[in-house]
Amino acid sequence: MAVGTIVKTSSTIYEVENKDGRVACRPCGRFRVERIHPLAGDRVEFDPKEAVITEILPRKNRLVRPPVANVDRLVIVASLAPPRTADILLDSLTAFAFYKGLEPLLVINKTDACNGSELAKAYCEAGIPSITVSARTGEGIEQLKCILSSREGGLSVLSGSSGVGKSSLINALGLANAVTGELSERIGRGKQTTRHIELMKLGGGYIADTPGYSSFDPIEMEMTDVGRLSDCFPEFSELIGSCRYGDCTHVSDEGCAVVDAVRSGRIAQSRHHCYCELYKKLKPIKEWMLK
Ligand SMILES: Nc1nc2c(ncn2[C@@H]2O[C@H](COP(=O)(O)OP(=O)(O)OP(=O)(O)O)[C@@H](O)[C@H]2O)c(=O)[nH]1
Ligand SMILES: [Mg+2]
Ligand SMILES: [Zn+2]
Incomplete structure (x- = not known):
């Protein structure tokens, strides 16, 4: 058994690469039953002689x-x-x-x-x-x-x-x-x-490479936890502790250090606007909806 990376995918064939070269593999039969779908970037165990992927190693993301x-x-x-x-x-x-x-x-x-x-x-x-x-x-x-x-x-x-x-x-x-x-x-x-x-x-x-897109849908991209949103804007992080209320949403709250920084020009209005738009989309998402 060898270990490699899937570098190319087409409908049923996966090209697996390691230091010894490339092998066009198919997934083992168990994958279909268990609905396991290999992806480009997956680290996999494969049998180079049979040209079969036998295992997908744990994914980082x-x-x-x-x-x-x-x-x-x-x-x-x-x-x-x-x-x-x-x-x-x-x-x-x-x-x-x-x-x-x-x-x-x-x-x-x-x-x-x-x-x-x-x-x-x-x-x-x-x-x-x-x-x-x-x-x-x-x-x-x-x-x-x-x-x-x-x-x-x-x-x-x-x-x-x-x-x-x-x-x-x-x-x-x-x-x-x-x-x-x-x-x-x-x-x-x-x-x-x-x-x-x-x-x-x-x-x-x-x-x-990726084909381009014109709009970004956070839900489709599995970006769903509103509680983590402010951490995704690095320039907000040093200010968040200074907001008046501990549960500040940084949208338009009174005493919000982020909103103040937008007003004074320290944070770009467009960045904050994007934060607010994402916040609006993610706020109604509850965990049970994602199941
Ligand atoms: N002036 C200029 N034009 C560029 C440059 N890079 C790309 N283009 C042009 O922009 C157009 C689109 O380029 P692509 O590389 O196809 O763009 P893409 O991001 O791959 O587009 P999608 O595959 O549709 O997502 C082409 O007409 C390119 O010639 C650049 O550095 N300067
Ligand atoms: Mg392109
Ligand atoms: Zn705030």
């Missing part, structure tokens, strides 16, 4: 979209050039990364068309590592490669709305010949429904 397991880093790609990334999507994704315990990295692409350094600085100050790049000119791509390769064996997943340049970045990193532009949108939607995922090797780890 699992994303719904894209369907990937054991993710270390969420690379949030944004663009100030059209189609400009909506603040609320960007901030929902950074919150989502913290919620799932993923290391966030904000990558502002298309700097050849629109300078993103001020935005990057603002996010760095809010506690979210950010860089500016251009997939077109190659600016910042070496730095991006360096950051993404830094975690030995780690898995990074690209996210962000359609057209921000995720697939172009995969190409600029020299990892694949990913389809970009309008065509990718169509294929992208197809990919999402057929759940085909491929991890590409980067340094000691992997990276996965």
Whole structure:
């Protein structure tokens, strides 16, 4: 028996990779009975001779979209050039990364068309590592490669709305010949429904492209616990202890240190607005509803 990582999934075949190479495997019969679904990123035990996956090792985490397991880093790609990334999507994704315990990295692409350094600085100050790049000119791509390769064996997943340049970045990193532009949108939607995922090797780890989306639904993404929401905005954390009431929701409460910081400009209004919108969505969720 060998141990490896699922690096590619199609309808019934899973490509498992380890230091000895790649084997296209099928899952063992028990999986169907027990409704066990292997995912890209899964560490698995497999029989290389029979080409069968026999066991999925315990997962660190699992994303719904894209369907990937054991993710270390969420690379949030944004663009100030059209189609400009909506603040609320960007901030929902950074919150989502913290919620799932993923290391966030904000990558502002298309700097050849629109300078993103001020935005990057603002996010760095809010506690979210950010860089500016251009997939077109190659600016910042070496730095991006360096950051993404830094975690030995780690898995990074690209996210962000359609057209921000995720697939172009995969190409600029020299990892694949990913389809970009309008065509990718169509294929992208197809990919999402057929759940085909491929991890590409980067340094000691992997990276996965994802078809973009236009809105973020926290419930669909299994981000449901309103009690953990304020922890997903790192710039709130040092203030929360100073709110007048211990059960402050930081939405519009009297004596809220977060709301005060928004008024004085220390916290970006758009970030707080995103917090409030997510709060509204998560507040009515009760545990029994999730069963
Ligand atoms: N000016 C400029 N255009 C870029 C850059 N990167 C990508 N583009 C263009 O933006 C468009 C979309 O790029 P894609 O890489 O397909 O975007 P995507 O994020 O993969 O989109 P989806 O797969 O639909 O989610 C293409 O027309 C690219 O040529 C860049 O750095 N500068
Ligand atoms: Mg794409
Ligand atoms: Zn408060």
